[in-house]
Amino acid sequence: MTDLVVLHRIPHSVTPLDDWLAEVTDRITLITSVESEPGYAGRFPRVVGVSDYVEGPGVVQAIDAACRADAVSGLVHVTEDDVLRAAAARDRHDLPGSRPSDVLPWRDKLRMKERVAAAGIRTPAFAGPDSDVRAFAATHGFPLVVKPRFGFSSHGVVVVRDAAALATEIACRASEDVLVEEFVPGEVHHVDGFARAGETLSVLPSRYLNGCLAFQDGEPLGSVQLDSCDELVPRLAELTRRVVAALPPLEFSPYHLEVFNRPDGELVFCEIACRLGGAHIMESFARTTGVNPARLWIRDQLGLADGAGTPIAAGDRRHGWLLVPPRRGRLVELRDPGADRPDFMTDFVVKTPVPRDFDGAHGSTDSIIGYVAEGTDSMDVEKNLQACLDLTEHLTRWET
Template sequence: MPPTTEGVILVAHRIPAEVTPVGDWLADVADRVVLVTSSSAAAGYAGRFAEVIAVEDYSASTEVVDHLDRLCRSRRVTHLLHSTEDDILRLAQVRQRHGIAGLLEADALVFRDKYHMKVAAMAAVRTPEFLAPGTVDAAAEFAERVGWPVVVKPRLGFGSRGVTVVRDAPALARHLGDRNLDDVLVEAYIPGLVYHVDGFMQAGEVLLAVPSRYLNNCLSFADGEALGSVQLDDHDPLAVELTRFAERVVAALPATDATPFHLEVFRHEQTGELYFCEIGARIGGGHIYEMLTRATGRNPVEFWFRRQAGLSYDAASFTRGTERYGFLLVPPRTGTLEEIKDIPLPPAVQQSTTPQSLPQTYQAATASTDSVASFVVVGSSAADAETSVRACMQWSQDALRWSE
C-alpha cells in the first residue's frame, strides 16, 4: 500500500513489535507510515505499513539517517517519529535539514549532551560541579579541587555505558588515555541514594510525575549486582520534593510538545539535599515503561507515538491508582547459565522474562539495562513493592545456576 497524498509519517524505531506494537498504535494512518527499523525487528512489522525498511546495524551505522534524508528529499514528510535515546539527536538534525516540525537540534542537544544539559539545569536546581576537560591535566586539577572520587562519563552516552567512578589521579589518567575528550564529562561524586522521576512534560510544565527510588544503582551491573526500582508513595514527603525538583528542571530546559521525560536525581546521604544527575526526553529504560503503563492504566509510549504523528490521545487520561510498582533487572555474568531451578516466583510478580532455552553462555553486562532475567512487581505501598523486588533478588540467587 503506497503512501497517500496526505503526506508521509516517517518513523525510526528499532524496538520489536511484541514490545511496542506500533502497527496497532498507528493503524488509522498505516497507509501513510514508512518505518525504518532494525533488521531483527522488521519481520514483526511486515505488512503493517506502507513501507518497512530494515537496517542491519541500526544504532551505530549512518544507514538510518541516509534513508531518512533520502525519504525527506523524495517525498512530502509531515512527521518524523522516534522513541529511543539513540535517535533523539540524529532525528532532530534530520528535521532541521528538511524543515520538519518537532524537536530540533539545538533543543535536542540539551536533552542528550550532559554538559549542555547540566549548564541549563544548574540555573534552577543544585547540580554537582562538573567539567568538560580539554586535557587529562585539566580533569586531574578539577578532581583535586572538588575531591576524590569523581565520576567520568560520556557526554552523549546512555544506559550508564562508559560511566566510571575514578578514585585517584593515576586511575584517571589511565581511564582518559583512550577516550575522546570531546565526549567526556567529569563531575563531583555525590554519595547517597539515586532516585528517578518519570512522566510527561509540555511547554516547560510537568503533566505527569511518578517519583521512584533505585535499589542499588545504575552502576551496580559493573559489580554483577541487580538493578531495581520502586515507585514512592504519594504521601511520602520526598515524593513531593522530587516532583517539585522535576518541575524546576523542566521549566529550565527547552520547551517541548507533550514528551516523556526520565529524570535522575542524587540525594546526598549526609545533607539530604537533592542534586541533578541527568534528564532524557524519552521513556526511562528497564521496565519503567511497563511500570508507568500499569500505574496509570494508559500506555505512555502509545501516547507519545500518536502525539508525534499528530493524532489524538489525551494527556489528562494519565491518572495514578493506589498501587505501587517495582522492577528488577538481573544482569548476566561471564559464564554459562545452566539451569533455572523450579522455584515458584514471588506472588507479587506481574511480569517476568527469563531465557527461553538453556544452557546459554553470556558475557558480563556492559550497560545498566542488560539483563538475563527481569521482573515487574506490584504492592499496596512502596514498602510492600520493595519487599517483593528483594524477594525477586533472592529468587534469582536461588534459581539461576551458573557455571564458569
Template sequence: MIIVCCRVPVELTPLGDWLGEVADDLVIVTSAERAAGYQGAAREVVAVEDYSSTPDVIEVLRHLCRRESVTAIVHVTEEDILRVAQVRAEFGIPGLDASAALAFRDKATMKAQVSGVTVPAHHTPTDAADGERFAERVGWPIVVKPRFGYASTDVRVVADAVALRDQLSDRPYDDLLLEEFVPGAVFHVDGVMESGQVLWACPSKYVDTPLAYLEARPLGSVQLDDGPLAERLVEFADTVAATMPKTPWSMFHLEVIEHADTKELYFCEVAARLGGGHIPQALTLRTGVNPARAWLRQQSGLDPEVEALALDGDRFGFLLVPPKSGRLLGIEEQPLPDYVCEHHVDVTLDRTASAAASSIDTALSYIVTGPSETVVEQRLAVCAQLATTTLHWGEER
C-alpha cells in the same frame, strides 16, 4: 508520510496496532534484526543494516524526505533523538528541534542549561592533567561518563589519579565529562512535559544504583508513596522542565540524587524520552495508560488518548537481573508469588554470555506490585533471591 524510527522489538511497540489509523501512510525505519517483526504494520519497512551508525540512518531519512512529503519523524530511543532532530531541521518538519535535542542529549550542555537546582561540579577536560586538576579541586572519587551516553554505559567512579588516567587513555575527549561524586540514593521522575511545564509525573527510587551492573548486582526501581519526598522530586522536575529548552508534548525521564548526609537534591540528568528498563511497563500498570503508545501517537499527529493520569492505588516496581559471564547451563522454573505481575527470562540455555554492558542488560526481570513502596521493595528482594536459584551458570567452553 510519517516516519517512525524504532529499533525496539515489536512485542514492546506494536506499531501496527498503535498507529493503525495511519498505517497506509507509515514508514518504519528499524534495524535489520527487528525488520521482520514489523512487516505488515506499515506500508513500508526499511531495514538499516547497522542501525547504530548515525550516518547510515540519517541517509535513509534524507532519502525518504526527498522522495515525498513527510509530516512527522518519530523518535523512540535515545540514540535517535539527535539524528532525527537534525533531519527535521533540514526539511522543516515539526517536532523536537536540533538545539533542544542537543541540550537533552549532551550532558555538558544539559548541565550548563539547567538552573534553579543544585548541579554537581563538572568539567570537560582537555587532557589527563586537566582532569586530575579538576579531581583534586572537587575531591576524589569522581565520576567519568560519556557526554552522549545512556543506560549508564561506560560510566565509572574512579578513586585516584592512576585510575583516572587509565579511564582517559582510550576515551575521546569530545565525548567526555568528569563530575563530582555525590553519595546517596538515586531517584527518577518520569512523566509528560510540554512547553516547559510538567503535565504529569511519577517519582520513583532506584533500588541500588544504575551502576550496579558493574558488579553484576540487580537493579530495581520502586514507585514512591505520596509524601514530602515525592513532592520535592516533582517540584524539582517542575524547575528542571522550566529551565530546559521548551519541547512539544513529550515524555521525560529525570534522574536525581539525594545526598546521603545533607539530603539535598542534586540534578543528575534529564532526557526527552521514556525511561528505560521496565519503567514504561510499571507506569502502564500504575495508570492504565501505556506511555509509549501515547507518546508515539502524539508524535505521529494522532490523539494520544490520555486524560489526567491517575496515580492512586497500589505501587509497582521492577527488578533487572544482569547476566553473568559464562555459559548458561540450566534454567530452573520457580513458583512465583502472586504479587509478581510480569516475569521474563531473557537468556537461553547453552548460551555464552558476557557480563552486562549497561544498566538495562538483563538475564531475568520481574515486575511486582504492593500497597506501598516499602512492601514493593521487600517483594523485589524476594525476587532477587529467587533469581539466584533460577539460572545456573558455568564456565565458558
C-alpha cells in the same frame, strides 16, 4: 505512499505499533533494528531493518532514503539514540517537530548541567573537555565520575579513585565526549512523566534499589515507586518543575530525570532526558497510572492523541521493576516460572536467547530477565522484587 516515518528499535512484543497506530498503518515506513525487524515484517508497507542501529549510519541513511522516495509529512522518534538524529533530519527535510537546538541541551550532559546550574539548582561540580581535570581533581578530590557527554544506559560511566585511573580514562576517550563530575553519595531517585512547553504535566517518582552502576559489580538494577505520602514526593516534584523549566521548551514529551538524595537529605540534580525511561519503567508507569506512556507519546507525535490533554494520575497500588544482569559464563537454561509465578509478578520478560555465552554486563540495562511486581506500598513492592530475584536462581542454570 508512506508519508510517515517512525524510528523505533523496540521489539513488537513490547510495543505493538500496528495495533497502536491502526488508523495510519498504511502510511508508515518503519525504520527499526535488524533484531526487531522480523516482529514488524508485513505489518507496515515498508519496514527497514538497520544493523548497528544505535551507533551506525544506517538509520540516517534510511531516513534520507524515505524522504527522497515520498513526500514525508512526519517523523517520529522514541529512544534516546534517535533524539538528535531525528531532530537533525527534521532540519534537513523541513519536517515539523523538535530541531537540534531544542533537544541538544537535553542530550548533551555538559550543556544540560550548565543550564541547570545556571538556574540555581544544586548540581555536581563538573568539568568539560577543555578543563584542567588534574586541577579539578585537586579541588574536589576522589572519587570522581567520568562519563560520555552523549551516553545513555550508563555505558562508559566509570568511578575513578585516583589520579592514575583518571588519566587512563581521559586518555582512552574521544576528547570532545568527556565529562568529569564530583561523586555524590546517597540514594538515587528517578522521576518520570510528561512535559510540554516548559511546563511539567505529570510526576511519578521512584527510588532505585541499586545505583545505575550496580551492573559493574554484577548486581541487579531496579526501582520502586514512592508512596504518595512519602515526604520526598513534593520535593522531587518541585525539583522536576525547576529542571524542566531550565531547559529548552519542547512539544509534548516524556522526560526521565535522575536525582541524588544525599545522606543529609539534600537533593542534587544528576541528569534528565527528553524520552521515556528505560528498563521496565514504561510497564511500571502504565500499570500504576493506566496510561501506556509509549503509546500515548507515539500517537501524540502523529496527531492521533492529545497527549497534554490526557489525565495521568497514580492509582492506589505501587509497582517496581528489576533487571537481572548476566554473569560471566554460559547460560544454558532459562525457564518460565509457570506454576511458581507469584500473583504479585505482573511481568516476566526473557531478555536473551539460550544458550548464550556472556562476559558480564556492559551497561545498566544489560540483562537476562526483567521483572515487574506490584504491591500495596513501596516496601511491599521491594519485598516482592526480592522474591523475584530469589526465584531467578531456580529458573536459570549456568556453566563456567
